Amino acid sequence: MQRTEKLKELQNILGYQFNDIALLDLALTPPAYRGRNPESVKADNQRLEFLGDAVYGVLAAEYVYLHSPDLAEGELTLRVTHMANGHALAELARACDLDTYILASGLPVDERSVDRTLEDALEAVFGAVWCDGGYAAAAQLFKNLLPKLPEMPAERWFDNPKGALQELAQRYGWPNSPAYTLIDSQGPDHDPAYTMLASVYGGYQAQCTAGTKRAAEVAAAEALIHILKANGFEV
Numbered sequence: 001m002q003r004t005e006k007l008k009e010l011q012n013i014l015g016y017q018f019n020d021i022a023l024l025d026l027a028l029t030p031p032a033y034r035g036r037n038p039e040s041v042k043a044d045n046q047r048l049e050f051l052g053d054a055v056y057g058v059l060a061a062e063y064v065y066l067h068s069p070d071l072a073e074g075e076l077t078l079r080v081t082h083m084a085n086g087h088a089l090a091e092l093a094r095a096c097d098l099d100t101y102i103l104a105s106g107l108p109v110d111e112r113s114v115d116r117t118l119e120d121a122l123e124a125v126f127g128a129v130w131c132d133g134g135y136a137a138a139a140q141l142f143k144n145l146l147p148k149l150p151e152m153p154a155e156r157w158f159d160n161p162k163g164a165l166q167e168l169a170q171r172y173g174w175p176n177s178p179a180y181t182l183i184d185s186q187g188p189d190h191d192p193a194y195t196m197l198a199s200v201y202g203g204y205q206a207q208c209t210a211g212t213k214r215a216a217e218v219a220a221a222e223a224l225i226h227i228l229k230a231n232g233f234e235v
Contacts, residue, residue: 010101014125015144018132023048027124030117031190033103045124052127059126059142060084081160086119086215088150093118095148098125113191116211161222165198168225168233174201178224180217183207198224204231 007024011017018024027045034044060083064076071079082088093099099114102121130138162178169177177200184195194213198220199205206227208219 006101010096010098013096014129014141016129016133016137016141018128020132023128023132024125027052027128028098028102028121030102030121032117035188035190045121048124048127048131049120050127051130052123052125055126055130055138056089056123056142057084059139063142063146083149086115089119089122090115091150092145092148093122096122096145098122113211116215161218161225165200165221165225168228169200172201172233177201178221180220182213184209196220200224200228204228 003025004021007021010024011021026043027048029041029044031044031046034041057080060080061076064071064079064083068076068079098118098121102117126138126141129141165178179199181197181199182194183197185192187193192211193209194211194216195207195209196213196216196219197205197207198217204224204227206220206223208216208223210216210219
């Protein structure tokens with residue numbers, strides 16, 4: 001199938017028809033693809049991803065604010081964080097079959113990098129729609145995709161494992177806890193991999209790898225929470 005036809009197909013899935021289809025094509029061009037095709041590809045989706053991150057965040061905050069009038073600020077924040085975290089965005093991108101339309105050689109092979117690529121591409125699509133049609137278009141896209149968002153998990157700490165780990169350490173009076181340590185960093189600039197170790201008093205620890213130090217810290221904190229739960233600590 002020709003690229004133009006594939007982009008038309010994706011527009012039907014998104015429920016939005018671009019005035020400038022080149023914006024959608026750019027949103028689906030990850031840095032890795034540009035890196036492998038420097039002669040023919042002069043731009044990637046990172047600028048659109050930067051814009052789309054802010055656009056999606058505003059739309060998620062607006063939705064939660066308008067549809068949850070009885071919730072306090074903390075609960076509102078929790079719900080927005082769930083809607084906008086990397087896991088939710090990657091799953092939403094999969095629900096739109098976005099992996100089928102991202103320029104193929106830009107997709108990495110390991111799951112961590114694939115999720116990050118999908119997350120960035122979805123945010124870039126929101127940025128592209130904003131550039132193409134403004135707030136109204138982006139808001140309609142958000143409404144179209146809302147039913148595809150994964151449900152909020154039962155664990156209240158799911159969207160803020162670092163905060164939950166901090167609260168747990170304070171509750172039990174663990175000194176110098178939690179602590180985060182950089183174990184390793186590898187990979188090229190466009191696809192780095194950081195391994196962070198999360199630890200608490202008593203020798204409990206977990207380490208995880210992600211594309212940013214913050215993401216690796218969050219993943220390590222979540223893994224450590226599971227370990228603490230398995231050892232009888234109430235989270």
